[in-house]
Amino acid sequence: MNDMLILGYGPAGVSAALYGLRAGLKVTLIGKDGGALQKAHLIENYYGLETPLTGEQLMEVGRKQAAKLGAQIVDDEVTDLMFDGTGFVATGLKGVYRGKTCVMATGAARKKQPLAGxxxxxxxxxxxxxxxxxxxxxxxxxxxxxxxxxxxxxxxxxxxxxxxxxxxxxxxxxxxxxxxxxxxxxxxxxxxxxxxxxxxxxxxxxxxxxxxxxxxALGSANATDLALKAGAAFDQGKLVLDGDLQSTIPGLYAAGDCTGGTLQISVAVGEGARAGLAAIKYLREHRE
Ligand SMILES: Cc1cc2nc3c(=O)[nH]c(=O)nc-3n(C[C@H](O)[C@H](O)[C@H](O)COP(=O)(O)OP(=O)(O)OC[C@H]3O[C@@H](n4cnc5c(N)ncnc54)[C@H](O)[C@@H]3O)c2cc1C
Structure with a gap:
C-alpha cells in the first residue's frame, strides 16, 4: 500500500509528493490531465522563474522532479474514494489505488449549479x-x-x-x-x-x-465529490479542514485550488507542502 495517495498531479499534488518522497515514503500521484496549470499561457509571478515558463512547461518540470525522486505517476480519472478502516481506496477508470493517507489536490471546483435554485x-x-x-x-x-x-x-x-x-x-x-x-x-x-x-x-x-x-455528476469528480463519498464533514457546503488541511477523516487532506481562496500556483504549492508535511507527521504517529 502507498503511504501517500495523491489525487491530482498539479502544483499542489506534486508539492505534497515532494515532501513525502524526501521523507522516504511510497507515493503515488494520480491525474487525469494538466488541470488549470496547463491552461496558463505564461507564468511570470512564481518564485524563481527568471525566464517565464508556460504552464505546460512548469507542469512537466514538476512531474519530472517527482518521478526522479521515486513517485509513481498514474494517468487515470478517479471517480470514487472511500476509507476502508485501514486506508484510503480510490477507484479510477483504469484501476484501484490504496494509500495510508490521501491528499486531494484536484484543482478548482467547476461550476456546479447550472440551473437556478x-x-x-x-x-x-x-x-x-x-x-x-x-x-x-x-x-x-x-x-x-x-x-x-x-x-x-x-x-x-x-x-x-x-x-x-x-x-x-x-x-x-x-x-x-x-x-x-x-x-x-x-x-x-x-x-x-x-x-x-x-x-x-x-x-x-x-x-x-x-x-x-x-x-x-457534471465533468469529473472533484475534491468535494470525493470527500463526500469518503464521508468527510462539510459546513455550509464547505469541506471542513483543520490548520493542517486535514479533513474530519484522519489522514485525508485537501490542498491547492480545491480548497478555494486564492487560485495561484504559489498558494497551491504552499498548501501541498502543508498537507504533505502533515501526512508525514500522521504516518509517524500511526506507525504500527
Ligand atoms: C488560464 C489560467 C492562467 C493562470 N495563470 C496563472 C499565473 O500566471 N500565475 C499563477 O500563479 N497561477 C495562474 N493560474 C492558476 C494556477 O494554474 C492554479 O492556481 C494552479 O494550477 C492550482 O494548482 P492545483 O494543483 O491546485 O490544481 P491544478 O493545477 O488544476 O491540478 C489539478 C490536478 O487534479 C487532477 N484531477 C482533477 N480531477 C481529477 C480526478 N477526478 N481524477 C484524477 N485527477 C484529477 C487534474 O488532472 C490535475 O492534475 C492560472 C490558471 C488559469 C486557468
Missing part, C-alpha cells in the same frame, strides 16, 4: 453523491445530470438500488458508453420544477418530466 434544493431531492444518497431513492425514478465517465459511474451506482435512471445531458455530447438500462435524454434544460424541494425538470421546449431525485 439547485443549491437550495441540495438535500431536498438534489444530491452530489450516489453512494451517499442512493438508499433514499430505493425503487424510485431518478435523473443524473452529466454526460461523461463520472456520470456513468454515478448512474451505475444508482442502478443497483433505484427503479430507473435517466441521464440528462443538457445538450452535451456523450463521452462515455452508457448501457441501455440508462435512459438518455439529450434535450436542453430550462429549469427545475419544485418549490424548495426537487420535483422534476423543465426542458427548453417547455415540456416537464417528474423525477424523485436528481444526482449532479
Amino acid at each position: 439547485m443549491a437550495e434544493m441540495e438535500g431536498h431531492g438534489v444530491s452530489y453523491c450516489a453512494v451517499c444518497d442512493a438508499f433514499f431513492y430505493r425503487q424510485k425514478d431518478v435523473a443524473v445530470m452529466g454526460s461523461g465517465e463520472y456520470a456513468l459511474h454515478e448512474a451505475t451506482e444508482l442502478l443497483q438500488v433505484v427503479n430507473s435512471v435517466t441521464l440528462l445531458t443538457n445538450g452535451a455530447p456523450l463521452t462515455a458508453a452508457f448501457p441501455e438500462s440508462i435512459k438518455i435524454e439529450t434535450r436542453k434544460l430550462k429549469g427545475l420544477v419544485g418549490e424548495g424541494a426537487f420535483k422534476g425538470v423543465q426542458f427548453e421546449d417547455g415540456a416537464e418530466q417528474n423525477f424523485d431525485g436528481l444526482f449532479v
Whole structure:
C-alpha cells in the first residue's frame, strides 16, 4: 500500500509528493490531465522563474522532479474514494489505488449549479453523491445530470438500488458508453420544477418530466465529490479542514485550488507542502 495517495498531479499534488518522497515514503500521484496549470499561457509571478515558463512547461518540470525522486505517476480519472478502516481506496477508470493517507489536490471546483435554485434544493431531492444518497431513492425514478465517465459511474451506482435512471445531458455530447438500462435524454434544460424541494425538470421546449431525485455528476469528480463519498464533514457546503488541511477523516487532506481562496500556483504549492508535511507527521504517529 502507498503511504501517500495523491489525487491530482498539479502544483499542489506534486508539492505534497515532494515532501513525502524526501521523507522516504511510497507515493503515488494520480491525474487525469494538466488541470488549470496547463491552461496558463505564461507564468511570470512564481518564485524563481527568471525566464517565464508556460504552464505546460512548469507542469512537466514538476512531474519530472517527482518521478526522479521515486513517485509513481498514474494517468487515470478517479471517480470514487472511500476509507476502508485501514486506508484510503480510490477507484479510477483504469484501476484501484490504496494509500495510508490521501491528499486531494484536484484543482478548482467547476461550476456546479447550472440551473437556478439547485443549491437550495441540495438535500431536498438534489444530491452530489450516489453512494451517499442512493438508499433514499430505493425503487424510485431518478435523473443524473452529466454526460461523461463520472456520470456513468454515478448512474451505475444508482442502478443497483433505484427503479430507473435517466441521464440528462443538457445538450452535451456523450463521452462515455452508457448501457441501455440508462435512459438518455439529450434535450436542453430550462429549469427545475419544485418549490424548495426537487420535483422534476423543465426542458427548453417547455415540456416537464417528474423525477424523485436528481444526482449532479457534471465533468469529473472533484475534491468535494470525493470527500463526500469518503464521508468527510462539510459546513455550509464547505469541506471542513483543520490548520493542517486535514479533513474530519484522519489522514485525508485537501490542498491547492480545491480548497478555494486564492487560485495561484504559489498558494497551491504552499498548501501541498502543508498537507504533505502533515501526512508525514500522521504516518509517524500511526506507525504500527
Ligand atoms: C488560464 C489560467 C492562467 C493562470 N495563470 C496563472 C499565473 O500566471 N500565475 C499563477 O500563479 N497561477 C495562474 N493560474 C492558476 C494556477 O494554474 C492554479 O492556481 C494552479 O494550477 C492550482 O494548482 P492545483 O494543483 O491546485 O490544481 P491544478 O493545477 O488544476 O491540478 C489539478 C490536478 O487534479 C487532477 N484531477 C482533477 N480531477 C481529477 C480526478 N477526478 N481524477 C484524477 N485527477 C484529477 C487534474 O488532472 C490535475 O492534475 C492560472 C490558471 C488559469 C486557468
